[in-house]
Amino acid sequence: VSFLRAPIVVLALAWLVPGLGHALLGQRWRGAVYFVLIAHLFAIGVALTDGHAVDRREHPVAFYAQVPAGGPTLAKLAWDGRSPSPAALGAARRTALVPYETGDAANDDVQRRGIESLVARLDLGLLYTMIAGLLNFLLAVDAFERAIRRGQEDERAALAADGSAASPGAAS
Amino acid sequence: VIPAWLWFGSFVHLALVAAFICTAVKEDEDAHLPARGAGFLFMIGGGTALFCGIVWAVQRFL
Numbered sequence: 001v002s003f004l005r006a007p008i009v010v011l012a013l014a015w016l017v018p019g020l021g022h023a024l025l026g027q028r029w030r031g032a033v034y035f036v037l038i039a040h041l042f043a044i045g046v047a048l049t050d051g052h053a054v055d056r057r058e059h060p061v062a063f064y065a066q067v068p069a070g071g072p073t074l075a076k077l078a079w080d081g082r083s084p085s086p087a088a089l090g091a092a093r094r095t096a097l098v099p100y101e102t103g104d105a106a107n108d109d110v111q112r113r114g115i116e117s118l119v120a121r122l123d124l125g126l127l128y129t130m131i132a133g134l135l136n137f138l139l140a141v142d143a144f145e146r147a148i149r150r151g152q153e154d155e156r157a158a159l160a161a162d163g164s165a166a167s168p169g170a171a172s
Numbered sequence: 173v174i175p176a177w178l179w180f181g182s183f184v185h186l187a188l189v190a191a192f193i194c195t196a197v198k199e200d201e202d203a204h205l206p207a208r209g210a211g212f213l214f215m216i217g218g219g220t221a222l223f224c225g226i227v228w229a230v231q232r233f234l
Contacts, residue, residue, distance in 0.1 A: 030196065037189050120174045124182055131186055135193050142197040 007147040014140035015070040021143025025150060038136045042072040045128030050118060051076070053125035065130035068137035073129075187216045 003009060004024050014021025018038035023031030045053045054076045056063045066073050191213035192205075199205050 034193070034196075037193060041186075041189060124174060124178070127186070128182070131190065135190060138193065138197060 005147060005150065007144050007151065010147040011140055011144040014143040015068065015136070016074075017071045018069070018136045018139060021140060022146070025143065025146055034139050038069065038132050038139070039072060041128050041132035041135070042066075042069050045125040045130075045132065046076060047125075048121045048128065049125030051080075052118065052122060053129045055080075059126060062126045062130055066133040068140070069129065069133035070136060070140075072132065183220075187213055187220075191216055 004013075010021045010024055013024065017035065019031035019034035019036075021031070022028075022034060052058060054063070054066055054073060192209045195209040195212050196205060199208055
């Protein structure tokens, strides 16, 4: 159990699962609230853009702000990887924002309106997922710092206990 | 173009969450959290309004 409270382990787990770092340090309610806040921001961003918000090829700069969200980003990438044909999926997703003519006017119109709607929502979706990532980075660093402080307090308490055990009269 | 209500709603939503988390990492006492979070939210709103006002004034008068 003490291994799970080592600062570097807390940092890694807080990155992987938003709020887990705080939960491991005994702040379960805070951890649960943090998880809900980060996960729902990320989910809204992905849902707004039909999944286009998280893509290293389409948005390489935004991707580096989404990576600190940890688990949610990994889950999205794993979900993409579940496709039976990743190469075909990648090609389709790279061209999804580019309209193409099918010859059917009604179909082309529906497709064009869909793309326009997606482009309008893309900035918002990117913003949501990037903010989720950056806020989780802040939370992971906070959990790391709290774990260091907790370790120092435990050391001080142990030293004080040793001191009082070595000289029982000094305490009275 | 996204509808104005969606833009404004998302701004308030993101500001609320960011204000809460940024306050929570600095505040250990749960009881103080709502008041300090509200103060930080007010600062975000005020700062954004000021920034928008300056941009508007530059476009309008310069």
